[in-house]
Amino acid sequence: xxxxxxxxxxxxxxxxxxxxxxxxxxxxxxxxxxxxxxxxxxxxxxxxxxxxxxxxxxxxxxxxxxxxxxxxxxxxxxxxxxxxxxxxxxxxxxxxxxxxxxxxxxxxxxxxxxxxxxxxxxxxxxxxxxxxxxxxxxxxxxxxxxxxxxxxxxxxxxxxxxxxxxxxxxxxxxxxxxxxxxxxxxxxxxxxxxxxxxxxxxxxxxxxxxxxxxxxxxxxxxxxxxxxxxxxxxxxxxxxxxxxxxxxxxxxxxxxxxxxxxxxxxxxxxxxxxxxxxxxxxxxxxxxxxxxxxxxxxxxxxxxxxxxxxxxxxxxxxxxxxxxxxxxxxxxxxxxxxxxxxxxxxxxxxxxxxxxxxxxxxxxxxxxxxxxxxxxxxxxxxxxxxxxxxxxxxxxxxxxxxxxxxxxxxxxxxxxxxxxxxxxxxxxxxxxxxxxxxxxxxxxxxxxxxxx
Amino acid sequence: xxxxxxxxxxxxxxxxxxxxxxxxxxxxxxxxxxxxxxxxxxxxxxxxxxxxxxxxxxxxxxxxxxxxxxxxxxxxxxxxxxxxxxxxxxxxxxxxxxxxxxxxxxxxxxxxxxxxxxxxxxxxxxxxxxxxxxxxxxxxxxxxxxxxxxxxxxxxxxxxxxxxxxxxxxxxxxxxxxxxxxxxxxxxxxxxxxxxxxxxxxxxxxxxxxxxxxxxxxxxxxxxxxxxxxxxxxxxxxxxxxxxxxxxxxxxxxxxxxxxxxxxxxxxxxxxxxxxxxxxxxxxxxxxxxxxxxxxxxxxxxxxxxxxxxxxxxxxxxxxxxxxxxxxxxxxxxxxxxxxxxxxxxxxxxxxxxxxxxxxxxxxxxxxxxxxxxxxxxxxxxxxxxxxxxxxxxxxxxxxxxxxxxxxxxxxxxxxxxxxxxxxxxxxxxxxxxxxxxxxxxxxxxxxxxxx
Numbered sequence: 001x002x003x004x005x006x007x008x009x010x011x012x013x014x015x016x017x018x019x020x021x022x023x024x025x026x027x028x029x030x031x032x033x034x035x036x037x038x039x040x041x042x043x044x045x046x047x048x049x050x051x052x053x054x055x056x057x058x059x060x061x062x063x064x065x066x067x068x069x070x071x072x073x074x075x076x077x078x079x080x081x082x083x084x085x086x087x088x089x090x091x092x093x094x095x096x097x098x099x100x101x102x103x104x105x106x107x108x109x110x111x112x113x114x115x116x117x118x119x120x121x122x123x124x125x126x127x128x129x130x131x132x133x134x135x136x137x138x139x140x141x142x143x144x145x146x147x148x149x150x151x152x153x154x155x156x157x158x159x160x161x162x163x164x165x166x167x168x169x170x171x172x173x174x175x176x177x178x179x180x181x182x183x184x185x186x187x188x189x190x191x192x193x194x195x196x197x198x199x200x201x202x203x204x205x206x207x208x209x210x211x212x213x214x215x216x217x218x219x220x221x222x223x224x225x226x227x228x229x230x231x232x233x234x235x236x237x238x239x240x241x242x243x244x245x246x247x248x249x250x251x252x253x254x255x256x257x258x259x260x261x262x263x264x265x266x267x268x269x270x271x272x273x274x275x276x277x278x279x280x281x282x283x284x285x286x287x288x289x290x291x292x293x294x295x296x297x298x299x300x301x302x303x304x305x306x307x308x309x310x311x312x313x314x315x316x317x318x319x320x321x322x323x324x325x326x327x328x329x330x331x332x333x334x335x336x337x338x339x340x341x342x343x344x345x346x347x348x349x350x351x352x353x354x355x356x357x358x359x360x361x362x363x364x365x366x367x368x369x370x371x372x373x374x375x376x377x378x379x380x381x382x383x384x385x386x387x388x389x390x391x392x393x394x395x396x397x398x399x400x401x402x403x404x405x406x407x408x409x410x411x412x413x414x415x416x417x418x419x420x421x422x423x424x425x426x427x428x429x430x431x432x433x434x435x436x437x438x439x440x441x442x443x444x445x446x447x448x449x450x451x452x
Numbered sequence: 453x454x455x456x457x458x459x460x461x462x463x464x465x466x467x468x469x470x471x472x473x474x475x476x477x478x479x480x481x482x483x484x485x486x487x488x489x490x491x492x493x494x495x496x497x498x499x500x501x502x503x504x505x506x507x508x509x510x511x512x513x514x515x516x517x518x519x520x521x522x523x524x525x526x527x528x529x530x531x532x533x534x535x536x537x538x539x540x541x542x543x544x545x546x547x548x549x550x551x552x553x554x555x556x557x558x559x560x561x562x563x564x565x566x567x568x569x570x571x572x573x574x575x576x577x578x579x580x581x582x583x584x585x586x587x588x589x590x591x592x593x594x595x596x597x598x599x600x601x602x603x604x605x606x607x608x609x610x611x612x613x614x615x616x617x618x619x620x621x622x623x624x625x626x627x628x629x630x631x632x633x634x635x636x637x638x639x640x641x642x643x644x645x646x647x648x649x650x651x652x653x654x655x656x657x658x659x660x661x662x663x664x665x666x667x668x669x670x671x672x673x674x675x676x677x678x679x680x681x682x683x684x685x686x687x688x689x690x691x692x693x694x695x696x697x698x699x700x701x702x703x704x705x706x707x708x709x710x711x712x713x714x715x716x717x718x719x720x721x722x723x724x725x726x727x728x729x730x731x732x733x734x735x736x737x738x739x740x741x742x743x744x745x746x747x748x749x750x751x752x753x754x755x756x757x758x759x760x761x762x763x764x765x766x767x768x769x770x771x772x773x774x775x776x777x778x779x780x781x782x783x784x785x786x787x788x789x790x791x792x793x794x795x796x797x798x799x800x801x802x803x804x805x806x807x808x809x810x811x812x813x814x815x816x817x818x819x820x821x822x823x824x825x826x827x828x829x830x831x832x833x834x835x836x837x838x839x840x841x842x843x844x845x846x847x848x849x850x851x852x853x854x855x856x857x858x859x860x861x862x863x864x865x866x867x868x869x870x871x872x873x874x875x876x877x878x879x880x881x882x883x884x885x886x887x888x889x890x891x892x893x894x895x896x897x898x899x900x901x902x903x904x
Contacts, residue, residue, distance in 0.1 A: 005504055007539075007543040007762070009498055009501065015496075015497055015541070018555075021494065036827055039828065041473065041474065041797065043470075044467075044468070044473060044476070045467055046462070048465070050460070053457055069522075071519055092459040093469060098797060098847045102798070108499065110499075110500075112523055139830075143832075258811070262818070263819040313459040347492070347494075359710070359713070363710065367714060377490065381552065381589055382589065391550055
């Protein structure tokens with residue numbers, strides 16, 4: 001007998017059982033449909049790119065994690081995010097695209113990181129970006145988090161907080177304090193505030209050589225809290241005389257106001273002056289999103305405004321704003337917290353169980369149901385009734401139709417509700433309305449649930 | 453100024469513009485929805501696998517085409533089809549799955565082939581398989597082509613032919629002729645019949661050393677044509693005394709009959725005794741599918757019955773039957789033949805064009821429409837009306853809502869049908885029913901069209 005190979009997958013890769021996969025796909029579908037409700041077109045770029053193209057900008061930590069290899073003459077890399085391919089796509093097709101270009105992409109990316117919870121080597125991100133040609137309205141910065149609000153609500157998350165900030169406010173503030181040369185270090189420090197606390201941030205600022213006055217002023221800035229109106233007022237009252245700062249505050253004000261006009265309640269977003277995000281990419285609005293009660297997950301959806309998306313590929317300026325849901329990561333966390341509605345192992349609404357050897361009647365009923373939009377499986381295997389029902393229980397199908405000789409003779413079916421155990425005889429002429437009532441009229445359940 | 457990198461993708465990789473991508477995604481969605489209507493669960497296995505696992509069986513031509521590389525200690529390969537990962541999945545999760553296991557997967561695979569029309573290095577396949585544990589009813593062999601029939605119809609293809617055969621018939625026939633040892637060569641020759649013609653096949657058979665009587669009998673077999681009933685009768689009348697042959701004919705008969713019971717018209721399928729498919733994998737029913745009028749595309753959907761899916765990974769026997777639509781390939785051919793309904797560049801039904809600087813009214817109307825399920829984009833850029841309408845034309849959105857000061861004062865909108873050019877004023881209270889009538893009630897167009 002031939003030696004068997006162990007059918008294992010690599011560590012850091014996620015593979016789901018059917019019941020989980022159904023929930024994952026539902027989440028993916030809800031995200032995509034919500035994005036499309038706002039007019040975003042879905043892209044699907046190649047997983048592999050030429051290394052010289054993909055790595056035109058990358059470096060350091062990212063480059064080490066990349067899956068890169070040679071095939072023939074080609075130096076190939078697997079994409080590590082969806083933003084660089086978007087930049088390449090926009091540059092390559094700039095003459096064929098209409099701007100502002102609204103695109104979403106829900107695809108896998110690859111990073112050879114050390115695997116741990118929430119760090120996968122193959123992971124889905126659900127990106128949404130708006131790209132302008134030469135310029136882009138600040139209202140785009142408001143639209144994206146409003147879409148993310150709607151998306152997370154549609155998934156079934158109820159308690160989350162989208163936090164926004166504007167890097168111009170921070171940059172202008174440090175410039176006004178005469179600390180322009182230290183701002184990278186300061187931002188890096190403040191970025192850790194959730195982990196290390198205000199006190200340690202202040203110690204760190206002193207270690208950077210800041211005097212007490214500067215430390216106090218920075219403390220004053222990052223401790224501003226309240227409704228977006230209150231925060232904006234407080235920022236104005238600081239009286240910082242710096243154009244960038246003033247522009248940043250103005251943008252924050254416009255974004256917060258437009259988010260409210262777009263139907264995003266203030267219970268689900270706030271201005272948070274401690275958010276800085278990555279250090280060299282974003283130039284204006286920045287976002288992070290936390291699930292309330294699960295702050296330890298970190299941000300589940302982040303992003304920001306950038307001024308020059310495709311600068312490595314073209315001289316033309318493409319400013320944009322983007323947000324990204326870490327879908328695989330979010331799924332993994334939700335699963336770990338038992339917040340997923342994992343149920344049926346099949347997409348079928350009905351399993352038809354023929355009792356006779358002649359399956360013609362079963363096939364006829366199945367075709368009728370499918371034509372009416374009822375997802376229907378027929379159990380063909382010639383085995384005991386008990387085994388057939390064991391299968392029905394195993395796949396957790398909500399309804400079973402039992403078709404015996406009596407049923408066929410009376411052109412009827414026995415309909416069994418597998419949740420309640422109720423069984424009734426339905427004549428064939430009534431079957432479609434009965435199933436429509438039972439299955440199609442039921443509003444779909446949200447895949448995620450969150451307790452108050 | 454920094455040197456720019458050319459934003460190109462690798463040859464053999466397909467990347468679509470938005471209007472094409474929308475059609476591709478629609479095709480993908482229709483295939484997946486149709487598969488699910490029959491109760492198939494969608495899987496999503498990793499793109500990368502350990503080479504020892506993925507290549508447990510492969511060899512020869514396939515192995516040369518594989519994208520294989522080292523990362524750290526791992527010897528990694530990208531999947532080259534969806535069947536080997538399915539086998540690995542079934543073996544890995546056999547204790548958690550319910551059998552028969554009905555799975556579909558629409559995903560990308562990778563082969564470093566020489567690029568040419570219809571040969572991509574990154575390509576989607578839309579696979580559907582039913583896997584039994586130890587045994588699997590022959591009705592599964594009928595169900596799959598019936599699903600493919602429905603799928604291709606749902607895509608908009610009207611004229612195609614699913615051709616089926618059974619390898620047991622061929623194998624038994626050659627055994628009865630005493631040609632068991634030559635059957636691989638004979639099948640390979642007959643497989644070319646569409647390209648080289650009957651005459652050349654007969655010459656080839658002689659070159660293999662077959663005598664005239666054997667040649668005549670083989671010619672007799674492969675020239676059998678007619679309705680499935682007629683072919684079955686003719687096969688029985690040959691009176692071949694071989695168990696395998698008799699079993700194969702019986703299976704063909706059951707499959708053809710069940711296909712009819714499942715609603716597949718005889719206009720769209722036939723038994724074709726020249727079909728053999730790959731030589732060592734399939735053991736019973738085999739399928740090919742041609743688009744009538746485009747036979748030069750080759751088979752757009754193929755597959756067959758196999759007796760031992762996961763033999764490289766487990767001792768347990770998993771017989772199955774599968775079919776696969778070469779989706780990227782099919783899309784590429786359809787595009788080349790102008791058979792795709794390529795239209796809008798946006799998924800949006802409506803573009804809202806605010807005329808005033810104050811966009812609050814526009815955002816309110818947008819939120820109202822989206823909540824009603826109307827896909828809505830707002831054009832935010834502060835530019836001339838003419839530019840706004842140029843954008844609307846460029847994205848080919850079917851409706852535009854123009855919101856000026858007058859409209860806002862009257863809580864109304866100006867609705868422009870971009871196809872007919874008609875424009876009407878609609879009061880806000882009537883907008884949802886009007887848009888539902890215009891957009892949501894319209895049955896979706898099929899992405900593919902085929903002239904008679």
